[in-house]
Amino acid sequence: MKVGVIGTGSMGENHVRTYTSLSRYCQLVGIYDSDKNRGREIADKYQVNLFDSITELLQAVDIVSIAVPTEYHYEIGLACIQHKVHMLMEKPIASNGNQAKILIKKANAAGVKIQVGHIELYNPIINIIKNILVDEEVIAIDIHRMNPYDSRVLKVDVVHDLMIHDIYILRELLNDEITDFYAIGKTIDETSKHAMVIAKFTNGITAQLTASFKSIEKIRTICIFTEKSLIKGNILDRKIEIIKLPKYYIKQEDGHLPQRIIETIEIPSNEPLKMQLIDFIDCVKNDTTPKVTGEDGVKALTICNKISSFISNSSRKKGD
Template sequence: MKVGVIGTGSMGEKHVRAYSALSNYCHLIGIYDNNKTRAKEISNKYEVTLFESITELLKVVDIVSIVVPTEYHYEIGLLCIKYNVHMLIEKPITNNVNEANELIQKAKEKGLKIQVGHIELYNPLINILKHMLVNEKVIAFDVHRMSPYDQRLETVDVVQDLMIHDIYILKELATSEISNLCALGQIINNTPKHASAIIKFRDGSVAHLTASFKSVKKIRTIRVFTEKSIISANLLNGHIEVIKTVEGYKDFQNNNADIQRTEIIEVPYIDSLKLQLGDFINSVKNDTPLTVKGEDGVNALAICNRISSYIKESEKSLKNKNSKQ
């Protein structure tokens, strides 16, 4: 398969590096970025052809990764469809649900595949966690995804950029659909930079999600409280801690409390991006179902939009209240 990368920023470079390492699966034809200085740097670093225009690249590839700011996903997606190119679009799929649905429909009409970059679903830790919850009754999820502030994030919504990962992860881990949600946060430069959301599922379980660009350190954790255990997972180091009650045994020196057993699981590192790209290439090559469909991207985007709207409306309401006092 002939592949290309549109966008050579931090994440775009990772796509270039991953495709280069997948030479048994594909041929990296070239890259494009309207930032010519950055594109030239990546072209030289990875010895890959730099194309002068998107259309020239699209004429000679089967697949592209679209790794540009979200506001350009729709426009570039339409170009890919025009030139019959399958696409992997980094999350979120587009700026809004209407644009996403139109892209998906137009791609289907031409027999093209759109996969969304929900990369955490290729993290082996998430798959292990999902397996561990099969016979557990979940009470609650407590999820934290935080990063230090970077000037490049000045106009970026933390819900769309960080929390979206945990939205689609919960879709995998939870056993029922969302029945309700609410959210609060802090808005800086007209976009949420710290967000806290509470989600209620139809089976009664709840989830508390926190995402922030205002943390002093990088954090990626998921805790799951079940009727029989507490499972704590650190996505950064692949560490899972499981605390379970040993049924039928009592600690008579500690007020007859149930004895607890702690198990530690170390998940070996695997390059999730390479897994994701390899899976997408195989799906296109063999015409098999996608692991992450465009519709999955729409669902995650819709939930994120609801959360962002809650935060903005609550901030607006607070300002109106304070102005009247």
């Protein structure tokens, strides 16, 4: 399976690095970047071919990772469809729902697979939490995803760049859809840089999400309140802590129970991107449905667009 990477920024380089470690699964044919200096830097660093144009790269590969700014996803996605190249599109799938739906329709007609880069679904901590929740009655979820400021996000909306991960994580954990939400945020450089959302799902579960580019430290935490326990996950530390009420788990015989039971699960280090790429390669080889379809990407994008619009409109009314 011949693969390529379009866009060699921070995430694009991660794709290049990971593909080079997957020689059992694929051959990294080459890369393309409109920034020739950056492209040459990455090509030299990983000893891969730098193509002069997207067209030349697409003529040489079966699969391509697209890791360019979102505004170019639609144009490059159409080029992939034209050349019958399957694509792993970094999130979000496109700038708006209409573009995404056109891409999906044309890709289906051409027999081209689109997988959206919802990488956290390949993170074992999310899958373990999902299994834990099978026997729990969830009341509410609180998620924090924050980064220190970086110049690369000058014109990037924090909802589409960070919060989108937690939007699709919630959908995966709860197997449910958001029915209502309220959002507030801080707009800087005409885009949301700090956002808070309170959301309600069909089954009555509530969730609070906070995403920020203005944090002093990097934070990735998820806290789940259930009828029987409190489940705290730290994605960066790869650790889950489950705090339980003993009366639900221990048969009371002598009346002496501990105040609480604490169970800690430590997850071995792994690389979600590697698992994601292997899964997509296998999906193409075996002609199966991608784990994260274009339609899944549209659902996450639609919610993010509504949240961003809500925050933007609120900011304009307040003169922020």
